[in-house]
Amino acid sequence: MIGVGDLDGVRYADCACCQTQWNEVRLTCLCCGQTGQISYRSVETDQATVRAEVCGDCDSWVKVLYQNKNPSLEPIADDVASLGLDLLMKDTPLRRGGFNPFLAGY
Numbered sequence: 001m002i003g004v005g006d007l008d009g010v011r012y013a014d015c016a017c018c019q020t021q022w023n024e025v026r027l028t029c030l031c032c033g034q035t036g037q038i039s040y041r042s043v044e045t046d047q048a049t050v051r052a053e054v055c056g057d058c059d060s061w062v063k064v065l066y067q068n069k070n071p072s073l074e075p076i077a078d079d080v081a082s083l084g085l086d087l088l089m090k091d092t093p094l095r096r097g098g099f100n101p102f103l104a105g106y
């Protein structure tokens, strides 16, 4: 999740199992910690508020929600609500880096 309240530019990772949030450095892969080959994909335009952050170093991706652009985004619910992005990424050789029990099977 990018941006919380007035704190534009901060990044928090959310655990879908226990809902713990912790601060993370932006543009850093949550799976391997590398920064060199980060890119983004989305179902919509480049202005999408939910995007896949892809790491070319470990071929994984995680979902990023831009709460600074849409304050109503909720990490767990909107992870499920953006299932279209999971289906888009399922057709790639990349693996999802995070686990959401509500998306088991997708």
Ligand SMILES: [Zn+2]
Residues within 6 Å of the ligand: 029, 030, 031, 032, 033, 034, 055, 056, 057, 058, 059, 060
């Ligand atoms: Zn990585």
